[in-house]
Amino acid sequence: MKPRLLAHLLLAVAGLWALLYVLRFVLPPGTLDGFVSELLMLKAGTVIRFVSLAIAAAFAFSSAHYLGDSPSRFPWTALAIGLAGFAVGQGSLAWHQVRTGETPFPSLADVFFLAAYPFILLAFALAIRAYHSAGMPIGAPRDHTLLGLGSLVAVLLVGTPLLKPILAAPTTPLVRALNAAYPILDFVAFIPIFVLVRITARFAGGQVAAVWASLLTGFIFLGVADAAFAYFQVLGQAALDPLLYAGFLLAYAFIARGAILQYEILTG
Amino acid sequence: MQKQEMVDLVAAGLSRYLGTTMAAASTRMQCEKLDLGATVNEADLEALLSRLAGGLNVFLGREKTNLALDEIRAAVKGASR
Numbered sequence: 001m002k003p004r005l006l007a008h009l010l011l012a013v014a015g016l017w018a019l020l021y022v023l024r025f026v027l028p029p030g031t032l033d034g035f036v037s038e039l040l041m042l043k044a045g046t047v048i049r050f051v052s053l054a055i056a057a058a059f060a061f062s063s064a065h066y067l068g069d070s071p072s073r074f075p076w077t078a079l080a081i082g083l084a085g086f087a088v089g090q091g092s093l094a095w096h097q098v099r100t101g102e103t104p105f106p107s108l109a110d111v112f113f114l115a116a117y118p119f120i121l122l123a124f125a126l127a128i129r130a131y132h133s134a135g136m137p138i139g140a141p142r143d144h145t146l147l148g149l150g151s152l153v154a155v156l157l158v159g160t161p162l163l164k165p166i167l168a169a170p171t172t173p174l175v176r177a178l179n180a181a182y183p184i185l186d187f188v189a190f191i192p193i194f195v196l197v198r199i200t201a202r203f204a205g206g207q208v209a210a211v212w213a214s215l216l217t218g219f220i221f222l223g224v225a226d227a228a229f230a231y232f233q234v235l236g237q238a239a240l241d242p243l244l245y246a247g248f249l250l251a252y253a254f255i256a257r258g259a260i261l262q263y264e265i266l267t268g
Numbered sequence: 269m270q271k272q273e274m275v276d277l278v279a280a281g282l283s284r285y286l287g288t289t290m291a292a293a294s295t296r297m298q299c300e301k302l303d304l305g306a307t308v309n310e311a312d313l314e315a316l317l318s319r320l321a322g323g324l325n326v327f328l329g330r331e332k333t334n335l336a337l338d339e340i341r342a343a344v345k346g347a348s349r
Contacts, residue, residue, distance in 0.1 A: 067329040134323035136286075137293045206287030208327045265285065266329050 003059070003268075007260040010052055014253030017045055018246035025242040039101050045245050046094040052252035053087035059259035066266040071130035076262070079123035083255065085116025090252075105233075106178050114178075117185045120219075124192035131199055138202050144195045151194040155187045162227060169234040179230040186223035193219055207265045215258030221251035269348045271308045275299055277347055278316060281340035285328060294323065313344055 001009075020041060024032050060080035067073040089112030096104055131138055166179045193216050200216065203209035225247030232240045275295050282291035298319040304312050317337050324333040 066331070068331065070325050070327075070329045072326050072329075130326050134326040135319075136290060136323045137297055138290075203287045203290045206283065206290065207285050209287055265327075266332055 003260045003264045006055070007257040010055065010260075011253045011257050014048055014052060014249045017041070017048055018249045021045070021242040021246035021249070025240070041242075042101060042103070042245075043098050045249060046090070046097040049248055049252050050087065050090045050094040052249075052256045053083060053090050056252065056256035056259045057083035057087045059256070059263040063259065063262045063266055066263070071133050072127065075123045075126035075130055078119045078126060079259075082116040082119030082123060083259070085112045085119065086252075089113040089116065106174055110178055114181060114185075117189070121185075121189055121192070124189065124196060128192060128195055128199070138199045144198070147195050147198055148191050151191045155190055159183065159187045159227075162231060165234050166230050175233075179233055183223075183227040183230050186219075186226045189219060190223055193223075207261065211258050211262045211265065213258075214254050214261060218251045218254030218256075218258060221247050221254060225251055269308055269344070271299065271304050271306055271312075273347065274308050274313060274316070274344055277344045278313075278320070278340050281336065281343055282320070282324070285324070285336065294320065313341070317341065 020032065020036060024038070024041065057080055060076055060083050064073050064076035064080055067076055089109040092112065093103070093107060093109040096102070096107065128144065132141055132144075162183060163180055166183070167176060169176060169179065171179075196212060197216055200209050200212040203212075225244050228240070228247065229244050232238075232244065275292075279288075279292040279295040282295065285291075286294065295316070298316055301319065302312070302315055304316075317340065321333055321337060324336060328336060
């Protein structure tokens with residue numbers, strides 16, 4: 001199968017399943033049960049998320065390999081390690097969900113998810129550095145530093161009120177810490193992401209832009225879904241879970257698509 | 269060959285990867301650094317491609333960069349016949 005076809009297929013499957021989640025949320029309870037049960041949605045959804053992440057990690061590792069002596073090899077290697085961490089975490093979660101139909105939290109998956117974040121953040125920082133080394137008119141480092149600082153302020157303004165109820169929630173310290181850690185890490189990731197969005201915009205219409213547009217869309221979906229997950233947990237709004245699952249599905253499918261497109265640039 | 273014609277061909281070859289705007293801007297920027305005259309020759313083309321190669325390597329890797337530059341070379345040489 002051609003990599004591009006795989007990317008389209010993955011996005012189509014994830015998109016369809018995300019649509020089902022959204023329909024489950026908006027339609028009256030039980031409407032979809034004759035067509036697809038809630039348990040099947042949970043099990044298939046978690047498998048799709050795992051497959052997306054495994055594909056993303058595999059193509060990111062391959063891309064790093066094909067980049068050879070390019071300065072982009074390091075960010076792609078870091079991204080691949082981070083995605084592999086996500087994949088192992090999601091794999092452990094999927095294993096539990098498929099066997100029991102339940103979603104444990106906290107679980108072993110959280111160890112891998114959290115361990116992956118430093119690599120993802122490192123990948124973004126190294127990508128920005130590598131792109132500046134290309135000597136192309138992508139904008140001055142000073143402008144990007146200012147944009148990063150502006151993003152930090154925006155993230156603090158949005159994130160602080162969001163974190164307050166999470167930190168004040170009457171739950172165990174571990175759950176509280178995890179509920180806070182994911183949005184914090186995602187919001188920190190938003191800072192280089194905004195800079196990369198700005199850089200990517202300068203490559204509009206090219207294959208390089210398509211890679212990063214897809215990757216960054218995925219990470220933005222992930223950040224929003226993680227923050228919403230923590231918030232919904234605090235509010236005890238389990239009814240909103242289908243929207244979260246839709247967000248995670250789209251996040252991982254877009255990230256996988258980005259990694260596949262990068263591989264295709266290098267080998268196509 | 270006229271410089272503008274070479275610049276257009278090189279930018280066209282890069283646009284698939286970098287997008288039309290970045291391809292044109294990068295090519296123009298490197299041309300300005302080389303301070304090329306209105307008429308260019310094969311050595312000028314090689315100097316330009318050599319400058320672009322470093323940046324392309326960041327996005328495409330060495331192997332794909334060489335392939336892309338070979339395609340551009342062929343297009344420019346074909347146009348100058």
